[in-house]
Amino acid sequence: MHGARSEHARVKRMLPPVVRGLLWALIGFLVMNTLVSEVFDRMPYHPFITRASVTLGWVAAVGGWILGVGAWEGAVKPYLGYPEEWVVPQDWRKYFMYSTDHKVIGLQYIFSSLGGFLIAGFAAMLMRLELMKGQMWIFNNPGAYLSTVGVHGTVMMFSVGTVALVGGFGNYFIPLMIGANSTSFPRMSGVSQWLVPAGIATVVISPVLGQWTTGWRGYEPLAGQDPAGILFYYLGVFALTTSSLLVAINLTATILFKRAPGLTWNRIPMYAWGILAVSLLNLIWLPEIQMTFVMALLNAVIPLPYFAQIGSPLTYMEMFWLFGHPEVYIIVVPAFALWQEILPVMGQKSLFARQWGIIGLVFVMILSGLVWAHHMFTNMRNSQMLPFSFFTEMISIPTGFAYLVSLGTMWRANLKLNTPTLYTLMSMFNFLIGGVTGVLLADPVVNLQVHDSFFVVAHFHYTVIGAMVFSWFAAFFYWFPKLSGRMYNEFWGKVGAIWVFIAFNMTFGQFFFLGLHGMNRWVPVYPSYLEPMNFEVSLFAFLLGLGFVFNFLHIAWMWNKGPVAKDNPWQAKTLEWQTASPPGEQNFDPIPKVISGFYDYRDQRLPIRNSPQKEPTS
Ligand code: HEM
Numbered sequence: 029m030h031g032a033r034s035e036h037a038r039v040k041r042m043l044p045p046v047v048r049g050l051l052w053a054l055i056g057f058l059v060m061n062t063l064v065s066e067v068f069d070r071m072p073y074h075p076f077i078t079r080a081s082v083t084l085g086w087v088a089a090v091g092g093w094i095l096g097v098g099a100w101e102g103a104v105k106p107y108l109g110y111p112e113e114w115v116v117p118q119d120w121r122k123y124f125m126y127s128t129d130h131k132v133i134g135l136q137y138i139f140s141s142l143g144g145f146l147i148a149g150f151a152a153m154l155m156r157l158e159l160m161k162g163q164m165w166i167f168n169n170p171g172a173y174l175s176t177v178g179v180h181g182t183v184m185m186f187s188v189g190t191v192a193l194v195g196g197f198g199n200y201f202i203p204l205m206i207g208a209n210s211t212s213f214p215r216m217s218g219v220s221q222w223l224v225p226a227g228i229a230t231v232v233i234s235p236v237l238g239q240w241t242t243g244w245r246g247y248e249p250l251a252g253q254d255p256a257g258i259l260f261y262y263l264g265v266f267a268l269t270t271s272s273l274l275v276a277i278n279l280t281a282t283i284l285f286k287r288a289p290g291l292t293w294n295r296i297p298m299y300a301w302g303i304l305a306v307s308l309l310n311l312i313w314l315p316e317i318q319m320t321f322v323m324a325l326l327n328a329v330i331p332l333p334y335f336a337q338i339g340s341p342l343t344y345m346e347m348f349w350l351f352g353h354p355e356v357y358i359i360v361v362p363a364f365a366l367w368q369e370i371l372p373v374m375g376q377k378s379l380f381a382r383q384w385g386i387i388g389l390v391f392v393m394i395l396s397g398l399v400w401a402h403h404m405f406t407n408m409r410n411s412q413m414l415p416f417s418f419f420t421e422m423i424s425i426p427t428g429f430a431y432l433v434s435l436g437t438m439w440r441a442n443l444k445l446n447t448p449t450l451y452t453l454m455s456m457f458n459f460l461i462g463g464v465t466g467v468l469l470a471d472p473v474v475n476l477q478v479h480d481s482f483f484v485v486a487h488f489h490y491t492v493i494g495a496m497v498f499s500w501f502a503a504f505f506y507w508f509p510k511l512s513g514r515m516y517n518e519f520w521g522k523v524g525a526i527w528v529f530i531a532f533n534m535t536f537g538q539f540f541f542l543g544l545h546g547m548n549r550w551v552p553v554y555p556s557y558l559e560p561m562n563f564e565v566s567l568f569a570f571l572l573g574l575g576f577v578f579n580f581l582h583i584a585w586m587w588n589k590g591p592v593a594k595d596n597p598w599q600a601k602t603l604e605w606q607t608a609s610p611p612g613e614q615n616f617d618p619i620p621k622v623i624s625g626f627y628d629y630r631d632q633r634l635p636i637r638n639s640p641q642k643e644p645t646s
């Protein structure tokens with residue numbers, strides 16, 4: 029008892045963990061930066077901050093941050109054999125400190141990616157504001173515009189696209205869906221979460237060190253000529269990808285080894301299949317891009333002109349897109365899985381051709397590694413184009429399976445047209461446009477015409493926003509009752525969905541035509557005949573931004589004020605719905621035994637039996 033009280037006192041005496049994390053980060057940076065710039069880099073009149081000192085200073089700062097928010101007591105000291113002394117208060121403060129509870133970590137990830145979305149979305153609004161006129165008028169030089177494009181793309185890809193549905197909803201729901209009380213590596217998971225805010229902050233402040241002009245792809249040899257801001261691009265992306273890599277390790281192990289008894293391979297829920305598939309993609313490709321960035325970073329710090337001299341300048345491009353194309357599927361595979369998760373529930377109808385859904389996910393995953401050079405048609409001989417064009421078009425077949433399964437499930441179903449369903453259908457519609465224009469772009473004849481134009485920008489936003497962000501919202505509303513214990517407002521939910529759907533299609537649908545009329549990417553200055561259209565497109569973009577904010581306000585409001593939700597308001601069969609809303613600290617007590625699959629709605633019985641001793645009654 030005495031021990032517990034003194035621990036409690038200890039926690040009270042401590043600074044709030046986030047504040048302590050910032051303090052330790054600052055100390056770490058100052059100490060390391062000073063050491064490196066004074067001791068190892070000593071020259072007369074040498075600046076206090078150098079490329080080497082800022083890079084190593086950053087490493088120390090991130091270390092200080094992670095330890096300071098609680099990994100010191102929560103992960104390091106227990107590892108060294110000290111007793112666990114990290115006490116997490118059971119109120120809102122638990123979200124602002126190191127935690128090992130997958131539900132807290134999941135919400136922290138959701139919150140972090142939401143922050144990234146709002147920051148990068150604000151950058152997009154600035155870009156669209158600039159593009160309302162053909163001459164520069166918001167930014168005062170092209171480098172400032174390009175840095176904003178880079179921050180927007182980087183933060184969106186690595187803290188939203190890669191994270192929101194995996195680190196966020198994955199961490200929260202995978203253990204619940206497979207009948208487990210925790211993930212496999214909870215301490216590591218606690219650490220990985222805190223890399224996300226660190227990574228976002230690093231990328232966002234990067235232009236302070238100097239404008240970088242490469243966009244989210246960091247192309248060499250251009251990057252090598254950029255000022256020091258590019259360092260924070262590499263480092264920020266390194267933090268974000270490390271986080272996703274740790275999530276992939278943790279969730280793969282969790283799905284493989286922590287399933288409830290009876291949850292056999294052919295009963296694994298579709299969302300868990302989706303998370304397993306993207307985790308494998310992450311495990312294969314994130315280390316590849318990380319090593320590429322480490323080489324580019326060494327080039328910027330030492331210098332070690334690997335890409336300019338030892339390899340060819342195209343080497344970087346190849347290495348980037350080797351990862352870059354699978355990255356697209358890292359973003360949309362969870363979206364496909366969500367369609368297949370939500371539609372049977374909302375139609376109360378059995379999932380159609382489940383095996384084909386899984387085969388589709390797996391083949392998309394495999395083929396995504398064979399198509400990278402379709403981003404480089406302008407850099408190759410005609411004879412080299414065929415295989416990349418061919419494999420790219422082949423991806424539409426397993427992708428088609430995701431549609432087949434979803435449409436087959438909806439066929440003659442009495443589909444409840446509520447907010448999650450609406451978002452799911454919208455995601456399917458948008459991805460159809462993203463996919464069809466992708467097939468067009470895979471054709472070199474078209475590609476060479478529209479390369480680096482807004483046609484391409486339209487195409488990939490149809491996949492990243494149209495498919496992924498829309499299904500992210502589907503997930504938010506579908507699981508809202510479970511996350512918050514409350515119900516959202518169906519009317520305002522639908523208003524929000526229709527709002528962003530119209531604004532999105534009016535904005536990005538017109539990007540295609542802008543591109544076909546000759547609007548280039550990466551330019552703040554363009555010919556005046558494009559001005560009226562750009563002006564009007566920007567208005568729709570602002571409407572879209574407002575629509576997103578409206579949806580988040582609705583979610584935040586109903587989180588506190590919505591009517592109390594039932595445990596299983598959709599009458600779903602998967603296990604997360606068989607817990608309380610929101611689930612207690614212990615998800616399942618006892619761990620349930622699974623006796624049938626989750627997607628057979630002809631059978632009225634629940635797929636679980638709670639006391640493992642008894643035999644089924646029929
Ligand atoms: C809020 C709505 C959004 C708007 C209005 C928007 C607008 C834009 C525009 C105008 C560009 C092209 C800039 C240029 O080349 O001159 C761009 C680039 C980009 N956007 Fe978005 N975007 C939005 C959301 C997103 C989301 C959700 C993602 C990913 C999850 C994303 C990922 C990217 C990427 C990767 C680039 C390429 C950056 C580069 O060229 O390096 N965007 N966006």
Ligand SMILES: [Cu+2]
Binds near residue numbers: 353356402
């Ligand atoms: Cu690609």
